[in-house]
Amino acid sequence: MYRLIKKDGNAKRGEFHTVHGVIQTPVFMNVGTAAAIKGAVSTEDLEEIGTQVELSNTYHLHVRPGDLVVKQMGGLHKFMSWDKPILTDSGGFQVFSLAGLRKIKEEGVYFHSHVDGKKIFMGPEESMQIQSNLASTIAMAFDECAPSKADRGYVKASVERTTRWLKRCKTEMARLCELRDTINKEQLLFGINQGAIYEDIRVEHAKEIAELELPGYAIGGLAVGESHEEMYHIIEAVIPHLPVEKPTYLMGVGTPANILEAVERGVDFFDCVYPSRNGRHGHVYTNHGKLNLLNAQYELDDRPIEEGCACPACRRYTRAYIRHLLKAKEMLGMRLCVLHNLYFYNHMMEEIREAIEKGCYQEYKKKKLDGMNGK
C-alpha cells in the first residue's frame, strides 16, 4: 500500500501501490468529473502531460450516464480507456455545491438532479455501491462538506453524522468487495475528516476516523470560504492525528501556493478544478505568476506561455495565437490552456518529489513561491 520513502521536515515523499499501478506522492490528481477533463482533453493527452491519477465523480456519473451503464461497459477504466489509478469522489461535495437541490437526513441525502430534477437518494451505502459499479481504484467516503462559515452546533452534529456514515461506508465497501460480480475487489476506501474551522472538532474527528484503519485519509471541507491562514492552521492541527504511514489527501486544494504549503505540512494527495477551469477561462500558470491570456497585452506576444515549458501548448504555440483562439472561442484555445495548466501542476509535483528526496524542500518552496510572486 503506502510506502514512505523519505521525510523532509513534515513533507512526505511516498509511493502508493494500487491494483492500477504505483502513485508517486505527493501527487496532484487531474479532475475529470464526468469521466473527462473539461476542455476537450483526451485520455491520450493525460498520458502526455504526466497525469498519475484521474478523478471522477460519483454523483455526476450516477446521474449521467448511470453507474450501471459504466459497470456494463466494464468499469470506468475500460469506459474511458485509462488503465492508471482513478479516484472517485463520493458525492459529498455535491451536498455542499448543490445545497439548494438537496435535503440531508440521517439515512443519507435526497437530491433533485441538477439535470432534470429527478429525485435521487444517496446515502453511504448507495455511494459505495455506485463507486463499486464505477470500479475506481480509490473510493471516497460519503460525507457532508459543510460550509466553512457554518456555526459550531451545526458542524458538530454534521461531523458526528459523517462519522456514522463513514462506519456504514466501511461495512458496505467490505461487503461489496466480496461480491462475485464486483469489478474491482481491491477497491480502497478513504475516510474524510471534517469540522470546518473548529480545531477541536477537527482533531477529535481525526482521532476517531484514524481508528477505523482505512487505507488513506482525506481532509475535506477546506478551501470553501475560509482564509488561507485558517486552512493551513487546520491542516497543521489535523495531520498529527492521522497515520503518517498512510496517505493524506487534501480535497479540492488548490492554488500552486496552497499545494506548496500543504506539502510542507505533510499532505500527499491533491486535486483541484483550478488548472482546468482557469485554463478554460484563459488563465494560465507560469513560474512567474498567473497570466490572463485574454488581456490585450498578449495580442502581439510571440513568446510561448512559459519559456522552456515542455507542454503541448508551449512546445509549438505563441501567447498571441492562443489569445486569438480564446477570443475567437475556438475550442483549441481552451484545450491548449488546460493542457498547459495540468502539465504545470503535474510537473510542479515532480519537482516537489525531487526536492523532498534531496532534502531541500524548504529552499525549493521558497524559490518557487518567490518566482510566482514575481520576485
Added chain:
RNA sequence: GGAUGGGUAUGCCUAGCGGCGAGGGCGGCGGACUGUAAAUCCGUUACAAAGAAACAUCGCAAGUUCGAGUCUUGCCCCAUCCA
C-alpha cells in the same frame, strides 16, 4: 424620376409607439472562480457629476404639446424594388 422600409449614444446591431437623462445583445476592456450545475459568472463600456446638481445634435431643421426618440411638415442620407 417613382415605390417601400430605415437612420437610437465617438465600435456594431437593436428595443422604444407622448413622461426617456433611453432598455437589451454583440464586440471591447477588466475581474472572479479551490473534492466542477461553470467554454461560466460579475463589473465596465458618450460627456459631466462625489450629488437637490448636472439635459447626450436619438440623421438635420421647423412645428404641435405642460412635456417629443416617439406626433406633423420639409430636407439629408442608407437599403431594396420599379423605371
